[in-house]
Amino acid sequence: MGPGGTALFALGSGGCAKTGRTGGTTAPAPMFEDPNYHGSCDPEAIWNPHAAEWWVFYTARRATRTSGTYVGTPIGVAASKDLRSWRFLGYCTLNGIPGQPDMPDTHWAPGIVRDGDAFHLFATYKDNATPPWGGPGVIRHYTAPVDDLLAGWRLVGLAAFAQPDPIDASLIRIDVGFRAYYRVGGNGGIHWATSHDLVQWTNRGPCPGDVKAPAADRGFGYQEAPYVFRFHGAWWMLTDPHQGLAVYGSGDAMTWKLQGLILKEPGRRPLDGTRARHPSVAVVGDRAFLFYHVEPWRPYPTPPAEQRTVEQKRSFLQMAELRMEQGKLVCDRDAPLFLP
Numbered sequence: 001m002g003p004g005g006t007a008l009f010a011l012g013s014g015g016c017a018k019t020g021r022t023g024g025t026t027a028p029a030p031m032f033e034d035p036n037y038h039g040s041c042d043p044e045a046i047w048n049p050h051a052a053e054w055w056v057f058y059t060a061r062r063a064t065r066t067s068g069t070y071v072g073t074p075i076g077v078a079a080s081k082d083l084r085s086w087r088f089l090g091y092c093t094l095n096g097i098p099g100q101p102d103m104p105d106t107h108w109a110p111g112i113v114r115d116g117d118a119f120h121l122f123a124t125y126k127d128n129a130t131p132p133w134g135g136p137g138v139i140r141h142y143t144a145p146v147d148d149l150l151a152g153w154r155l156v157g158l159a160a161f162a163q164p165d166p167i168d169a170s171l172i173r174i175d176v177g178f179r180a181y182y183r184v185g186g187n188g189g190i191h192w193a194t195s196h197d198l199v200q201w202t203n204r205g206p207c208p209g210d211v212k213a214p215a216a217d218r219g220f221g222y223q224e225a226p227y228v229f230r231f232h233g234a235w236w237m238l239t240d241p242h243q244g245l246a247v248y249g250s251g252d253a254m255t256w257k258l259q260g261l262i263l264k265e266p267g268r269r270p271l272d273g274t275r276a277r278h279p280s281v282a283v284v285g286d287r288a289f290l291f292y293h294v295e296p297w298r299p300y301p302t303p304p305a306e307q308r309t310v311e312q313k314r315s316f317l318q319m320a321e322l323r324m325e326q327g328k329l330v331c332d333r334d335a336p337l338f339l340p
Helices: none
Strands: 039-048 053-061 075-080 087-091 106-115 118-126 138-145 154-158 167-174 177-184 189-195 202-206 224-231 234-240 245-250 257-262 277-284 287-294 316-325 328-331
Touching: 039 075, 039 106, 039 287, 039 316, 053 106, 106 177, 118 167, 177 224, 224 277, 234 277, 245 328, 257 328
Parallel strands: 039 277, 106 167, 167 224
Antiparallel strands: 039 053, 053 075, 075 087, 106 118, 118 138, 138 154, 167 177, 177 189, 189 202, 224 234, 234 245, 245 257, 277 287, 287 316, 316 328
């Protein structure tokens, strides 16, 4: 894994790095749809070195149910050798309990980081499947060996992150330890914590800089799903304010400066015609691939959870390329995404 836990591996077969942007074939749109309840969202992309392929972990919402869409959800996995053709691997077995389309408890928003021969998964957890949201949750910490990232997850414990109701953990490796970024309930905003071993955490409070600026200064208030990664010599944070994706830059992954919003305007690709939500990024050489979910038929403002139609709740995973232009991180979701 590269800095920040993002993958730094070649595309294609034979381990040969290819970074051309005009050859090869284009990425599919949509990238993936959960085959059961058609509610794939909250992607987390990693390189699986044992399988030698990309794995995207995601929240498997139950979109085609009339009730209980956002709870009772397992963590699903889609895999690809080349970022073009994706197949469904199934749902994660967590602490010996096989994942099924309908679960008695709830897991959301996997955040994953590698440490040696093991991977660590931090997921929002609720001990029930009570609609619409299951009440306050915690973030559970699981670990699995590199050769068993579907069924080998064992519970380590609860991550001691700031309360109340922390969700959407993003993990990076930096310096001699790790950092976690996550949203705190009760309008607590985006917080961060540090650890040397992924078990003992020191809460550092709200992220400094524009991440905690007043809504009037940022142009939006609520935001969730922070995702932090390193690209072109800087640290970047993407968040989901339900208005596309907010982009922040930093030299030290501590104090953040707002760049603006991307992917708020509808795209023209199939099933990409509304705001991008909940991001993840895979850095490959000098390229950065953005994964996000889209609810193509969701209106904004949105009806309450239990009043949304099945169509309004369906979600798909999409993929686009992030680029640097004059020091800014930009993304044209309609541009052909060429892969070798």
